[in-house]
Amino acid sequence: MRLSPDQMIFWQHGFFKLNATIVFTWALMLVLAVGAKLVTRNLSTERKRSRWQNLLEIVVTGIEKQIEDVGLQNPKKYIGFLGTLFLFVALAALCTIIPGYEPPTASLSTTAALALSVFVAVPLFGVEEQGFGGYLKSYTKPTVIMLPFNIISELSRTLALAVRLFGNMMSGAMIIAILLTITPFIFPVIMTLLGLLTGMVQAYIFFILATVYIAAATRKRKPKPAPAVKT
Amino acid sequence: MDSMTIIAVASIVTAGITTGIGCMAPALGEGRSVATALTALAQQPDASATITRTLFVGLAMIESTAIYCFVVSMILIFANPFWNHVIAGATAATGVAGK
DSSP: OOOSGGGOEEEEETTEEEEHHHHHHHHHHHHHHHHHHHHTTTOOOSSOOOHHHHHHHHHHHHHHHHHHHHTOSOHHHHHHHHHHHHHHHHHHHHGGGSTTOOOGGGSHHHHHHHHHHHHHHHHHHHHHHHHHHHHHHGGGOSOGGGHHHHHHHHHHHHHHHHHHHHHHHHHHHHHHHHHHHHOOSSHHHHHHHHHHHHHHHHHHHHHHHHHHHHHHHHOOOOOOOOOOOOO | OOHHHHHHHHHHHHHHHHHHHHHHHHHHHHHHHHHHHHHHHHHOGGGHHHHHHHHHHHHHHHHHHHHHHHHHHHHHHHSOHHHHHHHHHHHHHHHHHHO
């Protein structure tokens, strides 16, 4: 029983393995990059614009609005990272329609890599907003005793991000595989539909959680008001 | 019972119980959260976007505990290190004896 696309190996030479995870990840990257390049070749601000430009505008303004709703004031600074997270995970889930395709996010390597990039990005954005000392001080924020707990919560949040996405994607693929051996006609189609829905929801969740973590790290603490002077 | 049987029985029973509890408990939590979200929506339909988004984020957090139980069950059934170790020992023993 194949637990992940890591085990579908296309080509092997000594230590280097070209497995399905790598191939499908690069295929998705190619589709996203080439598609974006092709659509944005002749951008127009007139009333007459291509339908692909309209589609991209809907997607980008939707993501910007979500980022603003969560509380990040300047969405254009973060939309590169957060938008890419969302689009990659969403496209990885959406392409399950194509036969012979396994979502690369069904492998713990891919989801761990995505979670690690969020783990690195949160302090980066936090330091950029609040300065090095200010960001480090936020770890001692309620009281200094909370310092180890804040650090542990950072690590466990990252782990939860990785395992959540991996578990959802892998369980979708596995349910379809098991059902194909039992009732190969109607139920696999229904479960594929359910897998598409959960894939899109998980992409949104990953994106929103990354946004919330970055918002928490870049939130400017209000300075404590000076105690009222008793006259 | 030799150790192989004990490991097999323990893995199977634990996988079943883990999946059982891992499906029941998060489902109860999610049911309560959806019920409260529906009440809030009924009281303030204008805030439906915020309530819906917060509901989905909360559901994903609860769901992840169910996913942890599922992953442990899958490991016990398909990638069980104790079973692999015992099987490797058994095949080495029968291999040596068969020669």
